[in-house]
Amino acid sequence: MFHNPTDGFSIEHYDLPEVEPRGALVKVGMASICGTDLHIWHGSRKPPLPIIPGHEAMGVVARLGSALRTDAAGAPLREGDRVTWSYIWTCGACYFCTILHEPASCVNRMAYGVGVGCADPPHLNGGFSEYIYLRPGTSIFRIPDSLTDAVVVPTNCALVTMIHVTESAGVRPGQSVVVQGCGPLGLYGSTVARERGADQVIALDTSEARLEVARKFGVDRALNVSGLSDDDVVAKIRELTDGRGADVVIEATGVAEVLRVGLRLPREGGTYATIGPIYQGAVVPLDCFNLIFRRIRLLGVARNDAGHLRSAINFLVRTRSKYPYEQVVGATFPLERIVDGLRLVDERKVMRAAIVP
Numbered sequence: 225m226f227h228n229p230t231d232g233f234s235i236e237h238y239d240l241p242e243v244e245p246r247g248a249l250v251k252v253g254m255a256s257i258c259g260t261d262l263h264i265w266h267g268s269r270k271p272p273l274p275i276i277p278g279h280e281a282m283g284v285v286a287r288l289g290s291a292l293r294t295d296a297a298g299a300p301l302r303e304g305d306r307v308t309w310s311y312i313w314t315c316g317a318c319y320f321c322t323i324l325h326e327p328a329s330c331v332n333r334m335a336y337g338v339g340v341g342c343a344d345p346p347h348l349n350g351g352f353s354e355y356i357y358l359r360p361g362t363s364i365f366r367i368p369d370s371l372t373d374a375v376v377v378p379t380n381c382a383l384v385t386m387i388h389v390t391e392s393a394g395v396r397p398g399q400s401v402v403v404q405g406c407g408p409l410g411l412y413g414s415t416v417a418r419e420r421g422a423d424q425v426i427a428l429d430t431s432e433a434r435l436e437v438a439r440k441f442g443v444d445r446a447l448n449v450s451g452l453s454d455d456d457v458v459a460k461i462r463e464l465t466d467g468r469g470a471d472v473v474i475e476a477t478g479v480a481e482v483l484r485v486g487l488r489l490p491r492e493g494g495t496y497a498t499i500g501p502i503y504q505g506a507v508v509p510l511d512c513f514n515l516i517f518r519r520i521r522l523l524g525v526a527r528n529d530a531g532h533l534r535s536a537i538n539f540l541v542r543t544r545s546k547y548p549y550e551q552v553v554g555a556t557f558p559l560e561r562i563v564d565g566l567r568l569v570d571e572r573k574v575m576r577a578a579i580v581p
């Protein structure tokens with residue numbers, strides 16, 4: 225349980241909850257540390273406290289509700305099955321869910337490990353825990369046997385976000401795509417853009433080690449932008465795109481300041497999509513002249529739905545032999561050593577660290 229940035233974490237014990245007919249109790253197999261968890265730890269993201277963080281997770285069904293027979297895709301679901309789930313729960317009953325069919329805007333939405341604390345029953349609402357209780361209405365998916373725990377664990381946040389953002393940005397065959405950042409999001413974004421048919425995928429980062437990894441994830445050009453001025457970066461991207469600029473640029477750094485140069489990288493009429501700087505105070509000045517007269521489509525993308533998660537799992541199955549997904553989770557820690565895991569990710573010594581409770 226995380227109390228607050230000053231008091232940190234403690235191990236607490238709760239009784240396992242009664243499982244409702246359409247709920248499920250899952251024994252967590254692995255839960256990886258996402259940038260959001262770092263923000264919660266540092267206090268730049270303020271969830272309800274105390275909280276059991278951890279939303280990027282998978283596990284084994286320990287108890288299945290009596291009325292739950294299939295997963296969200298209709299496949300048979302049984303106790304003992306490995307599963308992952310959409311960490312955003314939506315109500316299915318509000319105006320946005322029913323009339324607009326826009327669950328991302330659901331007024332009652334809840335996010336495991338991010339948007340709900342652990343003070344009230346059923347308490348077990350996060351992935352950094354031995355068990356998590358998935359309430360009725362959660363979109364649960366059985367994990368195919370061909371995917372290991374470590375390969376699948378970043379799927380329900382990192383990979384699903386990139387499935388969502390490339391869809392929203394309309395990445396399609398023939399395009400040039402720039403990905404800012406070669407962390408897990410950037411790597412997945414590169415593979416998804418590549419598999420959607422992009423002609424050219426260009427990745428930017430300041431770490432040579434990360435750029436080296438990116439070359440194995442479908443990236444044609446991995447550029448070290450360390451020490452380059454904004455003008456240099458713009459010139460380089462223009463040079464690689466026949467003077468036009470990229471069709472689509474995806475920010476996957478988590479650093480708001482990169483929008484300054486990022487918004488100069490799309491071609492006229494191109495798209496800029498941002499997903500990373502998800503903390504309060506991520507404010508950057510915006511060059512409206514550039515935005516308007518170069519007709520840049522600016523997108524903020526968040527809150528994936530169950531369809532995106534299903535696509536993400538199937539994407540992994542289809543492409544698992546083409547890209548070294550097993551390199552994403554670089555270290556595992558028991559629950560008691562969660563702070564060591566957070567530190568390692570914070571210092572960018574691994575792409576992802578995962579908790580094995």
Ligand SMILES: [Zn+2]
Binds near residue numbers: 279
């Ligand atoms: Zn996340």
Ligand SMILES: [Zn+2]
Binds near residue numbers: 314319320333
């Ligand atoms: Zn709703």
